[in-house]
Amino acid sequence: MTGPESIEPPARLEARVLGTLRAQGLLGDVAPRRRYAIAPRWRWPLAIAAGLLLFVGGMAVGRRPAPGPAQGLRQYTLLLYEGPEFNAGGVSEPALVREYSGWAASLAGKNRLVAGEKLDPKAWTLGAGSPAPAGPTGFFVIAAAGDDEALAIARTCPHLRHGGTVLVRPIDRT
Amino acid sequence: MNESSDPELVRAVVRDRDEAAFRVLYRRHGGRLYRTALRLAGGDPAEAEEIAHDAWVRAVARLPGFEWRAQLSTWLIAIVVNCARERQRAAAPLEPLDTEPAVADRALDAAPARIDVERALAQLPPGYREVVVLHELEGFTHEEIAELLGIEPGTSKSQLHHARRRLRSLIGEEET
Numbered sequence: 001m002t003g004p005e006s007i008e009p010p011a012r013l014e015a016r017v018l019g020t021l022r023a024q025g026l027l028g029d030v031a032p033r034r035r036y037a038i039a040p041r042w043r044w045p046l047a048i049a050a051g052l053l054l055f056v057g058g059m060a061v062g063r064r065p066a067p068g069p070a071q072g073l074r075q076y077t078l079l080l081y082e083g084p085e086f087n088a089g090g091v092s093e094p095a096l097v098r099e100y101s102g103w104a105a106s107l108a109g110k111n112r113l114v115a116g117e118k119l120d121p122k123a124w125t126l127g128a129g130s131p132a133p134a135g136p137t138g139f140f141v142i143a144a145a146g147d148d149e150a151l152a153i154a155r156t157c158p159h160l161r162h163g164g165t166v167l168v169r170p171i172d173r174t
Numbered sequence: 175m176n177e178s179s180d181p182e183l184v185r186a187v188v189r190d191r192d193e194a195a196f197r198v199l200y201r202r203h204g205g206r207l208y209r210t211a212l213r214l215a216g217g218d219p220a221e222a223e224e225i226a227h228d229a230w231v232r233a234v235a236r237l238p239g240f241e242w243r244a245q246l247s248t249w250l251i252a253i254v255v256n257c258a259r260e261r262q263r264a265a266a267p268l269e270p271l272d273t274e275p276a277v278a279d280r281a282l283d284a285a286p287a288r289i290d291v292e293r294a295l296a297q298l299p300p301g302y303r304e305v306v307v308l309h310e311l312e313g314f315t316h317e318e319i320a321e322l323l324g325i326e327p328g329t330s331k332s333q334l335h336h337a338r339r340r341l342r343s344l345i346g347e348e349e350t
Contacts, residue, residue, distance in 0.1 A: 007205075008205055010219070017200065021230075027196055
């Protein structure tokens with residue numbers, strides 16, 4: 001019996017596997033690189049955001065299509081903020097990364113995850129208006145059937161369990 | 175790094191989470207792993223991709239405990255088989271290995287006018303398909319299959335006998 005030995009795995013599979021392995025901390029660096037002095041309050045969000053970025057990077061090249069308006073879903077941003085009370089429980093960085101990545105994976109499995117990125121603490125404020133408050137440390141873009149579902153999803157975000165704040169805002173495509 | 179041995183690459187992945195080392199391992203073993211997944215999935219590329227993805231992730235997670243009692247490729251195939259089985263169990267209970275599964279009869283009834291070996295393989299029940307893939311296509315001995323699947327070597331031989339008979343039936347019916 002002979003088989004189709006010429007068949008090769010789809011190219012996207014390698015990228016998808018790599019993305020998952022990075023997100024789970026099995027490959028690559030998931031801890032923040034401390035090339036520069038980083039204020040303690042930024043270490044947690046950087047570690048978490050790095051995990052999110054790696055996870056979503058993997059999902060982005062995966063085979064699941066990102067949900068969008070064609071599927072009747074609206075997109076929302078979940079902006080993640082943290083203050084001095086964030087992670088008062090002292091959960092380890094790898095544990096936080098796994099928790100956030102797992103949450104993102106569960107959303108992806110329901111076609112509710114569109115994107116997630118870390119935000120560099122570096123920021124510039126332009127314009128003559130009032131000084132901007134401290135910005136978000138990361139964000140997700142999710143898809144939901146409406147405001148109620150978006151809020152329901154946001155309430156499950158692990159960032160809230162660790163004392164962070166999540167600002168939910170619909171994306172305006174008008 | 176492309177010339178590095180499997181043990182060297184595995185050490186780099188385990189110790190340093192070295193992505194370049196993993197990429198070499200992936201490209202060295204990924205084709206066989208995927209093709210095995212594809213056959214175990216009955217030729218379904220989407221299912222094969224899920225199996226292969228799960229298998230690679232599980233393999234890397236378990237690499238620190240890999241003791242080199244088997245070749246890395248053999249160990250990877252064992253993980254593929256287990257991932258395929260778990261997905262099949264999640265979708266529907268496996269048929270008992272020593273019975274003539276009803277699903278095969280349904281598949282026969284629905285057989286198309288022309289069929290090739292790969293398509294006939296896809297119509298075998300999972301228990302038969304595993305043994306055919308591992309023995310006929312991957313070259314494992316019955317003893318190795320027994321260890322991989324957690325069955326007796328005699329059961330592997332019996333399954334192969336039944337599977338071959340089923341394959342001949344599937345192919346023969348289409349040729350007449």
